[in-house]
Amino acid sequence: MTDMIKSLKVIKIAEVLAPIMSSRDVVDKLLAPIRKTEIQSVVLDFTDVEFISRSAAHELLLLQEEFHQKHKELSFENANKDITQMIRIVAANRALPEHSKPTFKAERVSINSLI
């Protein structure tokens, strides 16, 4: 699989990964070969991919940035509306990150109050 991915210009995500992309480490491992590819332009084809996690979207954007830094191109094609939205949300957060983290307030109780 690794050698195959290395030589591909178009990678069909649903075939090499899964229809739902979840974990960052899986995305990272399976797409690692394309980091080393000599090909100037690689397309990630999202045909038949239903949904991706926020973490997976973040990992894909990091990979895309790596490509840009090496003057190469990584593009995303045939992503459905939900995947496009997820990538856009993460990309927007990278471009314009929130400076303040949200507050969190919780009442403290002992479990014994329920027993």
Add this chain to the structure above:
Amino acid sequence: MRNVIVPRLKSDSLAHQLVSLYETFKNASPRESLFFDFSQINWTCPLLMLPIASYINSTKSDFISGDNSNVKSYLSAISFPKGIDSISEFEQQIQKFKSYIPISVLKKEKYEEREKLQGLFESMIYKILEVGEIQGIRNAIFYPVLELVGNIFEHSKTVKGFIFGQYFPKKNYLDICIVDQGRGLASAYLEEKDLKLSDDAALEEVMKGHSTKPDKERGYGVRTSKRVVCEGLGGEFLLLSGSVALISAKSKEKIMSLPNFYWQGVVIAYRIPRPTMPIDISPYLE
């Protein structure tokens, strides 16, 4: 091996499920071999069954199901306690027990198989809810599972994660539970950021979005998942690590101390009412 009578649930609320889990593991020593006795229960739930299944899998513990035939057949239908860890087993189990989703064991080293098994689990949950193609519901169901399971393999330093879900058609809600027996929240902050925090403080840091990773764009997974569950879907959310648990509903957050109890790792459980209206999760993803 010490005998532990798994207590009957006082009610089906997440809080009372937590009480049963607490009473089951209270006073247990780390990795103590326990013999779980289910003879008192007549009904059960993912928040109780999945931590017990995971505990049996990782310690020399065992169980007895008791005489109740409903409980016995339920345990068999959900593949308790071993669970299933392959796509073929998952499909066989679903064929056999149509409306029960088996306990699924996700193994770090399996990569693609793990990803596909998780995808099957999510698709099955979605199917079993019978909500059709109402806009946005698929995303709302998938998002928390993806983020919370992803955290196991990114943060917990364990090689196994457990997921389980049960839809209760008469009660009209879906319960999901996600469990690991990794290093837990406080240890993650200590080892990654050299921050010595109590379980309570570590849980609070997670909810404020302070990632244990150096990347400032991380740390969204738990908080945004909780928002999708509670604000988007009108559900309840529980996060437990070490000796504390957070229970969240739409407008209130409670951190519960769990004296004489310690869960090595993280337990997450949530309940959502069966969705019937379109939903847009993007406002909760921040």
